[in-house]
Amino acid sequence: MSTTASAFTPSVSAQRADGQAIGYLMQQGIENADCLSLAAGFVDPETLPTALVDKTASRLLSDSETGKLALQYGTTGGSDRVRAVFRDYLARLEGDEDRVHNVPLDQIMLTTGSQQLLALLTEAIFNEGDICLVAAPTYFVYLGVLDGVGAQVIPVKTDDNGMCPDALDAELRRIDELGQLHKVKLVYVVSYHDNPAGISVSNDRRPKLLEVTKRWSQDHPIYLLEDAAYRELHYDGEELPSIWSFDTGYDSGDQQHVVLSQTFSKSFSPGLRVGLSVLPPELVKPISDLKGNQDFGSGHLSQNIVAEVLRTGEYWDHLAGLRTSYRAKRDAMVAAAEEFFSGIDGVTWRTPAGGLYVWMSLPEHIPTGFDSPLFARATEVDKVMYVPGELCYPSGWEDRPRHQMRLSYGVLAAAGIREGMRRLASAVRAVIDS
Numbered sequence: 001m002s003t004t005a006s007a008f009t010p011s012v013s014a015q016r017a018d019g020q021a022i023g024y025l026m027q028q029g030i031e032n033a034d035c036l037s038l039a040a041g042f043v044d045p046e047t048l049p050t051a052l053v054d055k056t057a058s059r060l061l062s063d064s065e066t067g068k069l070a071l072q073y074g075t076t077g078g079s080d081r082v083r084a085v086f087r088d089y090l091a092r093l094e095g096d097e098d099r100v101h102n103v104p105l106d107q108i109m110l111t112t113g114s115q116q117l118l119a120l121l122t123e124a125i126f127n128e129g130d131i132c133l134v135a136a137p138t139y140f141v142y143l144g145v146l147d148g149v150g151a152q153v154i155p156v157k158t159d160d161n162g163m164c165p166d167a168l169d170a171e172l173r174r175i176d177e178l179g180q181l182h183k184v185k186l187v188y189v190v191s192y193h194d195n196p197a198g199i200s201v202s203n204d205r206r207p208k209l210l211e212v213t214k215r216w217s218q219d220h221p222i223y224l225l226e227d228a229a230y231r232e233l234h235y236d237g238e239e240l241p242s243i244w245s246f247d248t249g250y251d252s253g254d255q256q257h258v259v260l261s262q263t264f265s266k267s268f269s270p271g272l273r274v275g276l277s278v279l280p281p282e283l284v285k286p287i288s289d290l291k292g293n294q295d296f297g298s299g300h301l302s303q304n305i306v307a308e309v310l311r312t313g314e315y316w317d318h319l320a321g322l323r324t325s326y327r328a329k330r331d332a333m334v335a336a337a338e339e340f341f342s343g344i345d346g347v348t349w350r351t352p353a354g355g356l357y358v359w360m361s362l363p364e365h366i367p368t369g370f371d372s373p374l375f376a377r378a379t380e381v382d383k384v385m386y387v388p389g390e391l392c393y394p395s396g397w398e399d400r401p402r403h404q405m406r407l408s409y410g411v412l413a414a415a416g417i418r419e420g421m422r423r424l425a426s427a428v429r430a431v432i433d434s
């Protein structure tokens, strides 16, 4: 008997992945290809290091020894030779050589972008119904990953200084009073210039968030996932220490709580898909086991290319140029916000000190979602795309704000950013006046 395609039922995991914001957003991007995109979180194509990657790959491949190594499998978490270079890089970033060099190489894991690490970690620690506390708003693609494992996602009050430690404490107390503390597995924070709101966790809150997480780790460790994806896209103000740097477990050998996740996607090239993480020791095996089932190692050539530009120092020159370029584009977006939105009552935005995003709030009665009059007007008439802010809150949260937007200055050049903002302001005015 033959079966038809319609008889196919996707697995529960696949069904949970269906309808996730990222898929929908990508689809909207395709359908609205004629729009200027303030939506895409992509990096600026003009800044991609094509010549440097070309030169580096040629050098690696023209030497038969390094070429053969790079084209061979590595190991699941990355070969020791390459990991050692990444550890040196982290030591420079952290500014504490001894502390970083004390981390055993196997606790340093290389993944296919940092997204793979987020997904593997989540799969490794969550059972259905377990709880993750997240900043609100937060990185919407990670919300999809949490939905994928059937996690309960609880938003924690977040302000201009990042997630509020007192609010985190209060949530954990409330969960404890409900007898549910055993279900709490993770606190998730994008610690630098976050996606979507451009907020960094302030200096004083960094150790406090960790301290609260540790205090409620009573019968089992609650981990703090520090997603530092935008750490190096820093344009002005003080450079902040990582939350990881406050995790004394890494110095004393006691329980370690922070998983530090970094990526070379924003600071170098997303196409190479190189993510770097530091894991507490007991997470190494389960995450490697899961990764082994997927790919038993990420692209070894990519890892070798990034390791090589780290080794030569060319990476840092590239980064300096990138910062200058993005700073100018950030300024262009903020200037355009002033120019076009300052006359509209109830519109506010935040100037980020780094990253790729400006977070804008409209009057509360103006929803921004895919099904809102504003989204229709912006994409159909004014020809501009943005990310609706409501995607960045847990989908099950009834009271989530619906009047915000994530605007990215990543892809467009300064003139396109200004034009995109002009169009968006025109759409907002039209909807407010209607």
Ligand code: PMP
Pocket (backbone or CB within 6 Å): 041, 112, 113, 114, 115, 116, 139, 190, 195, 227, 229, 262, 263, 264, 265, 270, 273, 274, 275
């Ligand atoms: N974390 C955050 C906060 C991000 O914005 C992104 C990319 N948009 C990622 C992780 C994953 O990026 P990648 O897999 O390219 O490292």
